[in-house]
Amino acid sequence: MVTSPTDSETETDPDDETSGGDTDRLSSGIEGLDTVLGEGFLRGYHYLIRGTPGAGKTVLGWHFLVADDGTGALYVTFEERPEKIRRNAASLGIDLDGVTILDLSPEGRSFVEGGSYDVFAPSTVEYEALTDRVRTQVEASPPARVLLDPVTQLRYLAPDEYQFRRELLSLMDLLTEQGATVLFTSQASPVTPDSDLQFMSDGIVELSRPNGGRVLEVPKFRGADVATGPHAVVLGHSGMSVYPRVVPDHDERPFVRELASSGISALDDLLHGGIELGTTTLFSGPTGIGKTTVAALFLIEAARRGNHSILYHLEEKPATFVERCASIGSPVTELLEAGTLDVVSVTPSLLTVGEFLARVQTDVTDETTFVMIDGVQGFEKLTNLSAEQEELSALRSYLTARGVTVVLTDEMPNVTGDFRPTKSGETAIADNIVFMRYLEFNGELHRAIGVLKKRTSDFEHRLRQFEITEQGVAVGDPLTGLSGVLTGDPQWVGTDTEREEVL
Known part of the structure; x- marks a missing residue:
């Protein structure tokens, strides 16, 4: 039994005129997180998953991908090879076999003309090749769920910040036009902050590790109400569990002296x-x-x-x-x-x-x-x-x-x-x-x-x-x-x- 979000315990985007009006949802794959979000992510929106290293950003994304047995799910990896990803997910009881994985990790970028991957190769050519490959995959088989993990790698390859934001927004528009709901992870640092990604996203799920544990908060969520945090997070043999913050009922029973x-x-x-x-x-x-x-x-x-x-x-x-x-x-x-x-x-x-x-x-x-x-x-x-x-x-x-x-x-x-x-x-x-x-x-x-x-x-x-x-x-x-x-x-x-x- 967990408490449901109520009007006085929620936070929405003040600029969004459709707050609370859209009920078409996709489950996050995590029961407690669905409760926090009010039944899941809004279909056709894109969400930033950010947080400190080891907080559970990628694991959250894995749960999202397999919420429908991996059917219509696309995982675009910019960092690790598919074999390692599937093995790590399996260790947490998450089966990614039904998920399409597009490998854009450094080892998987051999499709770029001119030979092997080189971080000092002409970045504009390689960057456009990367985003074009995602477009080709999406247009060939439109996905319902997409995880881009982590988009920070695209920032490193982009010739400048303007080009990075332009291409990423264009990619997000393509995905959502195809009816996809997108999660994209960020590994922010003092040198490369992700404040621009926060503005670009329809919602933000933030993971952190205070006091020796993990917590989750949702500071932004366009189009619907969410339960304010922090909410406890546990990573175990069954993956991620989210425990919504306890919220007292507002309709308290009248006091009767007994x-x-x-x-x-x-x-x-x-x-x-x-x-x-x-x-x-x-x-x-x-x-x-x-x-x-x-x-x-x-x-x-x-x-x-x-x-x-x-x-x-x-x-x-x-x-x-x-x-x-x-x-x-x-x-x-x-x-x-x-x-x-x-x-x-x-x-x-x-x-x-x-x-x-x-x-x-x-x-x-x-x-x-x-x-x-x-x-x-x-x-x-x-x-x-x-x-x-x-x-x-x-x-x-x-x-x-x-x-x-x-x-x-x-x-x-x-x-x-x-x-x-x-x-x-x-x-x-x-x-x-x-x-x-x-x-x-x-x-x-x-x-x-x-x-x-x-x-x-x-x-x-x-x-x-x-x-x-x-x-x-x-x-x-x-x-x-x-x-x-x-x-x-x-x-x-x-x-x-x-x-x-x-x-």
Whole structure:
């Protein structure tokens, strides 16, 4: 399940009067890219595919050529021999056997009169011979799909920039007049920029490699709306995959205050009855204090009531979670077998943020009421994550717009000491913040839990002590005899009797 482009999330050429009017499309051969483009490339248009070396420009073109089993597809190569091209494509599971390849690589230019290829031969003669050969091929067998890869090589052979642009525009006109849709790749550099090609094209697909991954954007697309980027790109054994950026729905469900219980009355009392459905709750605290255990209570209780819940572990194996639940008297095996609870393991270092968000969108159904991401710190390790972590905010908005209740856990670095409820980025996206602290008395560690924020209602403003035992999570009465817990220097201010009851 991926989101579709909407008017407020698209960008078009301001000079194009036909925006949104043409629906005759050709698939790009990549499902996610078709979603970004609004069902594919417009038939009879020509598009520049540009980007850094290794970003995937040629692979994108291969997918485009074989989208119709290679029927009516022409590949004009100015750089590599056909044998090498077919071999490289096959290594990614892309079969180019049905594609006509016109070899205009240096080794394949022996058709030029005067003998073997020489970059210092009369360039005008050779340049015209190259473009004429393309014309001859196109007129003999008009193609539906064309890839010119890379046209930068033509620039090097052209006698001057004017001649290059003139011949290329003439070639594009010929191809589109024959009904072809054309992709042409560019290898721009500071010495040879491709700004002229950007102006000449009907659209631009730009690939780049920030933060150790790949992303795709469409800054220009005449004649139709497209989804704004960046969109995550993955190159694997099956070629290229594109994961459209998560866009929240604009028709959010009206908020109806309905509370979800944790199954523990004292914990619910802290939150004045529980957490509201369709909100986002963040549980924060130092390592080992019980964030996952306490936060998962809401999912487990919902699953017991027959509502579907999904828990994504970004820092822990599902088997560990299941065993830990069993050890505190909260077996979840039956819920897993019944399908009301799903526990999913995610290895952040092996996934891009786009892949993870796409996985969540696919997993979430109309029956899903809770989604928990255990380990925001693990989310931060996903490849291609933006510096502002806007993807987490977008995912949260996407889910809550569908009425899904979101639960997050965040590990704070300090076991004791100065109080920090969350990292700076997560505070804004959370409707509710539940924090946990360690307390040290007489050489013993104790746990305390409190609520810092609740947007939709009031909450209990006192801390409570809690324990995790073989019988489960036990939350005690409010701590009334302690002062200075949040400063990292708790002091006892109550009576001796109260002290004995608490400690």
